[in-house]
Amino acid sequence: MNTVKTRDRILQTSLDLFNDQGERAVTTNHIAAAMNISTGNLYYHFRNKREIISELFRAYENRVRGVLNLPEERSAQITDMQFYLTEIFRGLWEYRFLHRDLETLLLADPQLHEDYRNFYRYCLGQAQSILMALDQAGIIRADREACEDLALNAWIMITSWFSFLHCTQPLTTASGVSESMLEGGIYQVLSLGKPYLTETYREAALALIAEVTTRPDWLDGRMS
Amino acid sequence: MNTVKTRDRILQTSLDLFNDQGERAVTTNHIAAAMNISTGNLYYHFRNKREIISELFRAYENRVRGVLNLPEERSAQITDMQFYLTEIFRGLWEYRFLHRDLETLLLADPQLHEDYRNFYRYCLGQAQSILMALDQAGIIRADREACEDLALNAWIMITSWFSFLHCTQPLTTASGVSESMLEGGIYQVLSLGKPYLTETYREAALALIAEVTTRPDWLDGRMS
Numbered sequence: 001m002n003t004v005k006t007r008d009r010i011l012q013t014s015l016d017l018f019n020d021q022g023e024r025a026v027t028t029n030h031i032a033a034a035m036n037i038s039t040g041n042l043y044y045h046f047r048n049k050r051e052i053i054s055e056l057f058r059a060y061e062n063r064v065r066g067v068l069n070l071p072e073e074r075s076a077q078i079t080d081m082q083f084y085l086t087e088i089f090r091g092l093w094e095y096r097f098l099h100r101d102l103e104t105l106l107l108a109d110p111q112l113h114e115d116y117r118n119f120y121r122y123c124l125g126q127a128q129s130i131l132m133a134l135d136q137a138g139i140i141r142a143d144r145e146a147c148e149d150l151a152l153n154a155w156i157m158i159t160s161w162f163s164f165l166h167c168t169q170p171l172t173t174a175s176g177v178s179e180s181m182l183e184g185g186i187y188q189v190l191s192l193g194k195p196y197l198t199e200t201y202r203e204a205a206l207a208l209i210a211e212v213t214t215r216p217d218w219l220d221g222r223m224s
Numbered sequence: 225m226n227t228v229k230t231r232d233r234i235l236q237t238s239l240d241l242f243n244d245q246g247e248r249a250v251t252t253n254h255i256a257a258a259m260n261i262s263t264g265n266l267y268y269h270f271r272n273k274r275e276i277i278s279e280l281f282r283a284y285e286n287r288v289r290g291v292l293n294l295p296e297e298r299s300a301q302i303t304d305m306q307f308y309l310t311e312i313f314r315g316l317w318e319y320r321f322l323h324r325d326l327e328t329l330l331l332a333d334p335q336l337h338e339d340y341r342n343f344y345r346y347c348l349g350q351a352q353s354i355l356m357a358l359d360q361a362g363i364i365r366a367d368r369e370a371c372e373d374l375a376l377n378a379w380i381m382i383t384s385w386f387s388f389l390h391c392t393q394p395l396t397t398a399s400g401v402s403e404s405m406l407e408g409g410i411y412q413v414l415s416l417g418k419p420y421l422t423e424t425y426r427e428a429a430l431a432l433i434a435e436v437t438t439r440p441d442w443l444d445g446r447m448s
Contacts, residue, residue, distance in 0.1 A: 100327065101325075101327070101328070102387075102391055103324065103325070103387055103390050103391055104325070106390075106391055107390075113391075116391065116392070117392055117393075117394065117444065120391070120392040120444075120445055121444065121445045124445040124446075125445070145439075146415075146418075146419075148446055149412065149415040149418075150415075152412060152443070152445070152446075153377070153381065153412060153415065153416060155388075156380070156381055156384050156385070156388050156412075157377065157380055157381075159384075159388070159391075160380050160383075160384035160387070160388070161380070163326075163327055163384070163387075164379075164380050164383070164384070166327050166330075166331075167326055167327055167330055167337075167340065167344070167383075168340070168341055168344040169341075170341065188373065188376060188377060188380075191370075191373040191374075191377065192377060192416070194370075194373075195370075195419035195420055196419055215369075219376070220341065220344075220345065221344055221345045221348040221349070221376070222348075222372055222376075
């Protein structure tokens with residue numbers, strides 16, 4: 001029982017440290033020290049940092065896979081988009097270290113890179129299906145090609161939002177981006193879909209968007 | 225005369241090495257060795273690698289600033305978008321090392337970070353003005369808010385495209401992404417604007433898009 005708990009504690013401590021300090025700055029020694037355990041004890045559970053990262057990626061992946069499902073036995077609704085995006089951005093925040101230096105992480109671990117590519121394909125496929133369901137429900141008007149383009153654009157916006165903030169915004173806090181700044185990305189992703197809304201649903205959808213998220217007017221670089 | 229030439233050669237050699245091997249893997253020693261000059265000679269021109277990177281960033285910035293101008297004494301035309309995007313993606317390619325690990329580069333050099341933020345603000349402002357000019361010319365129908373959202377989405381797509389390819393696509397060549405893969409991003413950026421095209425210009429614009437760029441159907445993760 002105790003070893004199971006230690007394993008989970010190692011994962012949680014690693015996640016906290018990676019998120020706060022960036023994965024590159026944290027060693028297994030730091031993790032063990034933060035937990036007051038020996039590195040030997042840590043290595044009993046994970047052979048190296050790479051294994052910890054893989055396990056955290058799997059947890060992140062399962063979090064997102066648990067969200068991106070098509071509604072069963074009913075048509076898609078406007079509120080579904082709210083659920084998908086809120087949950088996805090919550091996941092992004094919880095595992096934010098992953099998207100801070102993803103390219104380096106993936107280049108260092110071919111297996112992780114392959115897992116990530118499978119995850120990408122799964123997410124893109126689900127996003128495409130969700131958008132086509134919104135089209136079928138008459139909420140958006142978008143053919144298959146437009147749904148594919150939209151899904152890809154949304155993927156890039158979501159996975160790049162954190163890095164965009166880091167590169168372009170004046171960040172005053174030490175740890176950088178706050179959860180609410182991150183959630184500003186929800187508005188931008190929804191803005192991709194706005195022009196596809198049908199007349200019937202436009203007003204209701206825009207009202208819902210306004211409820212879910214506020215336009216990130218705090219963003220540096222806006223005219224208004 | 226000779227020193228001026230050496231300085232330019234150092235910049236060009238650094239750019240080639242950074243693009244091929246990634247900036248992090250290249251030291252001033254490597255650069256000097258590749259040029260058959262002493263490191264002392266190199267340090268006569270640049271105090272350190274950071275100075276070389278700054279100078280290359282300035283060259284990239286000037287390249288893009290030279291492109292993002294509003295047409296003078298005439299209204300915006302559909303073909304303007306072709307010019308902007310082709311030139312911007314060419315610049316991305318020529319200085320591709322910059323966007324491969326931009327966050328790390330910027331975090332390591334506060335002055336560069338500030339310069340980059342100014343560059344971002346300039347580009348976003350110009351993109352917003354260009355989109356508003358397209359609206360005034362009747363090519364797209366987009367209010368100020370939509371132009372701002374579009375400009376930001378385009379910025380994120382353009383600056384993240386290279387990293388997106390690296391993370392999600394199976395890259396067979398050693399140096400990774402090819403110029404034509406990079407240019408696939410032109411299609412995706414144009415796809416952001418498609419739903420805003422007016423009926424009057426839609427057909428002509430879509431025909432032009434098809435001329436400029438082909439849909440990146442080779443992208444892994446597409447349904448079709």
